[in-house]
Amino acid sequence: MSRISRRTFGGLAGAAAFTLALPVYLRAQGRPKVVVVGGGAGGATAARYIAKDSEGTIDVTLVEANPRYTTCFFSNLYLGGFRSFDSITHGYDRLASNYGISVVNAVAEAVDRDTSEVLLGDGTRLPYDRLVLSPGIDLIWDSVDGYSEEAAETMPHAWKAGPQTELLKAKLDAIGNGEQIVMVAPPNPYRCPPGPYERASMFAHVLKAKGHTDAKIVILDPKEKFSKQGLFSEGWEKHYPGMVEWYGPDVHGGIIGVDPSTDEVETDFDTFTGALVNVIPAQRAGRIARVADLADGSGFCPIDPASMRSAMDERIYVLGDAAIAGDMPKSAFSANSQAKVAAMTIRGDLTGSKVFPPRYSNTCWSLIEDGDGVKVGGQYAPGEGRISSTSTFISQTGEDPALRRATYEESLGWYAGITSDIFG
Known part of the structure; x- marks a missing residue:
């Protein structure tokens, strides 16, 4: 197998020049290929938005080891007896049937960056024009x-x-x-x-x-x-x-x-x-990102804050918990937000579609007791070499119980909305 890393990346100027190159559809036979590794809030969202918004002009493959995905977000509510286990577990059927995404239940073992291929545990090689890695965290x-x-x-x-x-x-x-x-x-x-x-x-x-x-x-x-x-x-x-x-x-x-x-x-x-x-x-980026040499000494992966493009490889994007996202916390909301920016940029790369200035957002809700919900969040934008906060908000101590209940009910609506956004 050829060497699995290219360590140079020419900074933002190089990335800008790269995106001005001819779109892949003008350079390659057939549809350009995007492989997404990781079927959580980052990866599944990216796969869905690339497939949906490209209207079939991009071939999207989602690689996820598990046929069903249990969300870490809201799992505490299952522990507390507020949710059933089934209610936090989701499948990928709609991504395949509604958006034409090829869902492969397999372990991604490595990335051959020289040949632009993902190596699966059974020896299969999946070629890509762009690769999205959203492998979550590994425990140390x-x-x-x-x-x-x-x-x-x-x-x-x-x-x-x-x-x-x-x-x-x-x-x-x-x-x-x-x-x-x-x-x-x-x-x-x-x-x-x-x-x-x-x-x-x-x-x-x-x-x-x-x-x-x-x-x-x-x-x-x-x-x-x-x-x-x-x-x-x-x-x-x-x-x-x-x-x-x-x-x-x-x-x-x-x-x-x-x-x-x-x-x-x-x-x-x-x-x-x-x-x-x-x-x-303690935690670090999921194994596939590390074996692809996309992580730095922190164990997480540096990215271009304007696109979520890996700082180590201009054809790879890293999302969610595995990424070093500046002021953005490691949350499902963040991963979902980052995925939409990456999806837009990838469509621009591969089809020549318009790329708009990126916008990132996050909200994290927490339940303290039945009907007592609190939240924290903010808006973010690319800054000097990092994603920077532009505004923040947080619940206040001493709030009226009616407001706390409304915050909790807001979180329920968010969960229904984001899981629909992720899984179709």
Whole structure:
């Protein structure tokens, strides 16, 4: 196999010159080919918009290992009993039937950048004129000493939705009054910044609903602060007094490691034992992006902020959690927004269609208790070598309960809308 990396990229000026080259449809026989790897909020959205808006002039193939996709976003509501597992699980049938996308359920093992091909686990090679990678995150198992993929069957992470989510739910439902849940929160950067704290809220909601108000949730955090901290702290005190305790590094002194055989988490301050231990380790870009040499020393992938084009290869785009997206958080809303910019740029590359100035946006909703929803978000634009925030908003402490309920109901509408936008 030829070498799997080209490390040079001529900056924004080079990218601009590249997009002025003759469109692929004038240079190649047949329809230009786009391969998309990853069927989540970034990849499936990109595949759908490229196929839909090109009206069949681009051949789109979506490679996704799983025939059905369980969303990490809203999986906390499943844990809390507000959603069924089926309601957060989606298929790809409409992408194939309505938009002519070839959906391939396989593992993408490598990218041969010299021949412009994606190599699948069965040896198949998929040629591309443009490649979109949206592989999400991989967990860095040894970022927490004693943790491993095997340990996750005892101390679930559930930060990749699916069987781990169901395992965590089963363990949560088995917690008795007076027992303790211990969560090890992840360091920055990671998928869904408010996610661990919404999850702790859902743990508390389930326990409180069963009358288990003597149960405890202890969050051991390597970070000195976290997203929506004031809102969560207010909500925990209001709805779950004495049930949720958050310890930052100035209190616990550092997380030394975990022992799955004893359900213990050791810190410099103390050893915490949980009837349920939820470990969320550090994260990096999904493997396919790293083996393609598209990640830098951070483990994530630098991109052109005006297009989501890889900074390492002008024919590849990296979306969502795997990308270094400046001020944009790693969220489903962000990935969906980035996918539309990439899809527009790819259509411009391949068909000569007009490319408009990019616009990015994000909103992250969190549920603290039934009807008590909060949100944070913003608008973004290409800045000096990065995606920069142009405006932001966040729910305020002390808001009227009617506003909080409206925020929660808004999130339900968003979920219905974005999953339709992603999966057709």
